[in-house]
Amino acid sequence: MTKLNSKIPEGLIKDKWANYKAHQNLVNPANKRKLDVIIVGTGLAGGAAAASLAELGFKVKNFCYQDSPRRAHSIAAQGGINAAKNYPNDGDTVYRLFYDTIKGGDYRAREANVYRLAEVSNDIIDQATAQGVPFAREYGGLLDNRSFGGALVSRTFYARGQTGQQLLLGAYSALSRQIGLGNVEMYNRTELMDIVIVDGRARGIVTRNLITGKIESHFAHAVVLGTGGYVNTYFLSTNAMGSNGSASWKAYKKGAFFANPSFVQIHPTAIPQHGDFQSKLTLMSESLRNDGRIWVPAKIEDAKAIREGKLHPNDITDENRDFYLERRYPAFGNLVPRDVAARAAKERTDAGFGIESNPTGEGVYLDFKYAIERLGKDVIEARYGNLFQMYEKITDENPYENPMKIFPALHYAMGGTWVDYELQTTIPGLFSIGEANFSDHGANRLGASALMQGLADGYFVLPYTIQNYLAYEINNPRLDPKEHKEFQDAENDVKSHIDKLMNIKGNTTVDTIHKKLGKVMWNKVGMARSEKGLKEAITEIQQIKKDFWSDVKIPGEVNTLNVELEKANRVADFIEIGELMARDALDRNESCGGHFRLEHITEDGEALRRDDKYMYVSAWEYKGENTEPELHKEELKYEAIEVKTRNYKTA
Amino acid sequence: MASKTINIKVKVWRQKDSNTKGNFETYELSDISTDSSFLEMMDVMNENLVEEGKDPVAFDHDCREGICGMCSLFINGHAHGPDTLITTCQLHMRKFTDGQTITIEPWRVGSFPVIKDLMVDRTAYEQIMQSGGFVSINTGGVPDANAIPIPKEDSDEAMDAASCIGCGACVATCKNSSAMLFVAAKVSQLALLPQGKIEGAKRAKNMIAKMDELGFGNCSNTGACEMECPKGISLAHIARLNREFLVANVKG
Incomplete structure (x- = not known):
């Protein structure tokens, strides 16, 4: 029997959210002052939620590991944010945005949540504009749109190549205002170490001050995780160095189910790896696929000559270039969804057509020659200038004159903490928002939809749904953590966990172990997965875990700034997350979206879903240190959308 | 891109905390790829220090793509180093030459006290x-x-x-x-x-x-x-x- 209740409201899909809001419980203004909410994370989801809840009158405590809430990794999102405004009059509707998102996710997301997301998308654009977010405009003074993958309409709003930055600074400004007013207590450079459960409900968190090492407890009537995704499990990704999955993992170990852990997004256009010392991969925005054409040499000998430095790509004529996305997907061309584009790049490089001279020979071209000929260099510079500058600084090559070299890289986690329609986890009083939860993107996220989801959850969904929970908390007084055993026990557990790490005193650095984990993940739980590879991955990850706990080397002291300890603490969790990802990928014996099982491929190399067996959300329950987790299934029902095979070849 | 390696000396400001006086320490690094970013060079330096059981150099960084604003560093007398219109994390080692000594300091501003080494409180x-x-x-x-x-x-x-x-x-x-x-x-x-x-x-x-x-x-x-x-x-x-x-x- 499943323990999952997704709490989807009654009614037609278009009425569900309105019905929910009409009947939910609310908290009156006088009682809001008596209720505390902890929000962990200050990105688009966490920052927007903290500001919005404080504006409503709740007492908010907000935490981030960076030195300022403005630095959360939402800031790095480049290309844009989707909304169903239909300003270009090109046929967009709420239903179409909903449909594209479900289809883009390869029919593995929950209909009701996605429809609500599409419904509130327009409010986000209005809100950001009112905050002073300088979205791109036309000469007439109205907002401009561009196209992104997986859609036939232009619905993406943008602020040059810094849309995430501008939206985050908007949320941050609202948050700063609430901090200044005393409605939000902000804790910078503070990391969540555990979640405290009292009588079956989330009642607070234990944190570590990253400067002093001090372990502290904080009480709240509800706890919200807006802590982002876990793709740094792979070591190399487009995430920030500090991005981690530990908050979601602590929640999992306290009883919150973890959903679809194997669903991660590999973004097709990042700058290829240059060597073993590389610390991260830099993304080149999907917006570039509006004007760039992706190709590899059509002749294998040309590819070889390029890798050997004997041939320059500009010397290859058009008929000897293979524009493989345009060839394989005529309807969507270079704007196919990310999973499709990433896989197609891998297919070409595996076949020997890669162009990069790095050890793996991985890389394809993204060429602006044609757009520059058509539109002029000035137009391209105005559209993508900052991205081109970033590319040149990293690679020392001028992308106006030479095609960019790109290759897929780990980017985003569609999987995450399981939540119901109210964004509540299986632990009462614990909520999860933004990338940290699983609910909206299925097996593949469309471009420009992460910003949309983070802000939707933070501004317009959680501030409603959390009240349906908090309405029952108005008679519960604040607890003093010092007087409650549950808090003291949690603090002691955290301290002994840290002592255990510090006492290993081994010989291998944290990064060495993390890189080893990353290699296993990339090779066996990456873009192509198989039963054999996944089984090997589980065994290898278990060995890495043993090595970590017997041989990791952490210098320094506990009660001070200790970066190696911070990293070790996160990597300990990445190792376990990696194992669950492999386990989930093994269970899901089908291909869908970014999850590509070599056993299930169509004749022309596309992902082959098995809807009869796997049309469910996998939700894993922690069962103890050395016990296998238990799989729960949330069956997915499609009532508003007809389930089809994803097709980007024809409209 | 022509990949080569260089040997450098790094003169780094070390300061235990805001209440302790700091001083420069010099570390020698060999075979640094010129395709590495400046912070990747510092990762190598810190890996060496950890291997030797020493305290690694604390510095702020996060996104490593020039947008979060977390990285700082005064490098050879310039905020974010010798290149223009980029942050420290986007600076690459091809801007330096073999045998060069690179001086790395924190922001020195009264309103931004040093927390540790190169990390300041903003x-x-x-x-x-x-x-x-x-x-x-x-x-x-x-x-x-x-x-x-x-x-x-x-x-x-x-x-x-x-x-x-x-x-x-x-x-x-x-x-x-x-x-x-x-x-x-x-x-x-x-x-x-x-x-x-x-x-x-x-x-x-x-x-x-x-x-x-x-x-x-x-x-x-x-x-x-x-x-x-x-x-x-x-x-x-x-x-x-x-x-x-x-x-x-x-x-x-």
Whole structure:
């Protein structure tokens, strides 16, 4: 029997959210002052939620590991944010945005949540504009749109190549205002170490001050995780160095189910790896696929000559270039969804057509020659200038004159903490928002939809749904953590966990172990997965875990700034997350979206879903240190959308 | 790209905490790929230190793609190093030569005390933002985004100002440790837009008062901040800030 209740409201899909809001419980203004909410994370989801809840009158405590809430990794999102405004009059509707998102996710997301997301998308654009977010405009003074993958309409709003930055600074400004007013207590450079459960409900968190090492407890009537995704499990990704999955993992170990852990997004256009010392991969925005054409040499000998430095790509004529996305997907061309584009790049490089001279020979071209000929260099510079500058600084090559070299890289986690329609986890009083939860993107996220989801959850969904929970908390007084055993026990557990790490005193650095984990993940739980590879991955990850706990080397002291300890603490969790990802990928014996099982491929190399067996959300329950987790299934029902095979070849 | 390696000496500021005096330590590094980023070079240095059982050098960094504003560092006398229009994390080792000694210091600003080694406390920036770096609206109940057309030129200029990443290079570079460029970027962005114009004068007054209170110096129009700003924020925004400030004082 499943323990999952997704709490989807009654009614037609278009009425569900309105019905929910009409009947939910609310908290009156006088009682809001008596209720505390902890929000962990200050990105688009966490920052927007903290500001919005404080504006409503709740007492908010907000935490981030960076030195300022403005630095959360939402800031790095480049290309844009989707909304169903239909300003270009090109046929967009709420239903179409909903449909594209479900289809883009390869029919593995929950209909009701996605429809609500599409419904509130327009409010986000209005809100950001009112905050002073300088979205791109036309000469007439109205907002401009561009196209992104997986859609036939232009619905993406943008602020040059810094849309995430501008939206985050908007949320941050609202948050700063609430901090200044005393409605939000902000804790910078503070990391969540555990979640405290009292009588079956989330009642607070234990944190570590990253400067002093001090372990502290904080009480709240509800706890919200807006802590982002876990793709740094792979070591190399487009995430920030500090991005981690530990908050979601602590929640999992306290009883919150973890959903679809194997669903991660590999973004097709990042700058290829240059060597073993590389610390991260830099993304080149999907917006570039509006004007760039992706190709590899059509002749294998040309590819070889390029890798050997004997041939320059500009010397290859058009008929000897293979524009493989345009060839394989005529309807969507270079704007196919990310999973499709990433896989197609891998297919070409595996076949020997890669162009990069790095050890793996991985890389394809993204060429602006044609757009520059058509539109002029000035137009391209105005559209993508900052991205081109970033590319040149990293690679020392001028992308106006030479095609960019790109290759897929780990980017985003569609999987995450399981939540119901109210964004509540299986632990009462614990909520999860933004990338940290699983609910909206299925097996593949469309471009420009992460910003949309983070802000939707933070501004317009959680501030409603959390009240349906908090309405029952108005008679519960604040607890003093010092007087409650549950808090003291949690603090002691955290301290002994840290002592255990510090006492290993081994010989291998944290990064060495993390890189080893990353290699296993990339090779066996990456873009192509198989039963054999996944089984090997589980065994290898278990060995890495043993090595970590017997041989990791952490210098320094506990009660001070200790970066190696911070990293070790996160990597300990990445190792376990990696194992669950492999386990989930093994269970899901089908291909869908970014999850590509070599056993299930169509004749022309596309992902082959098995809807009869796997049309469910996998939700894993922690069962103890050395016990296998238990799989729960949330069956997915499609009532508003007809389930089809994803097709980007024809409209 | 032609990949080669260089050997370098790195002279790094080490300081246990804000209450202890600091000093320079020199480390030798060999076979550093010129395709590495500057921070990847520092990763190698720290891996070496950890291997030797020594305390690695603390420095701030996060996104490593030039946008979060977390990385800082004074490198050979320049905020964010010798290259222009980039942050430290985007600086690459091809800008250095074999055998070179590279000096790395933290931001040296009274209002940004050193936490450890190269890491400083920029909480003062947070306080300035909290004093007025926003439009006073709540979530919900706002007009349609296209209800108020905005001239593209104004919107583009607001975007130029809004590119500020809050790293502190301008303050660290200024001989007076003034935060005027940082404050001007936010005041100017919002003053250019009808949504922010309403509170323009009050915002300028409050943010400048907070900046003064926190011990940042005055602006003497030297322009060093603009030169070292990784995002190319223009001095013209300081002129707009001054205009807003003047209006605030006339209004009283």
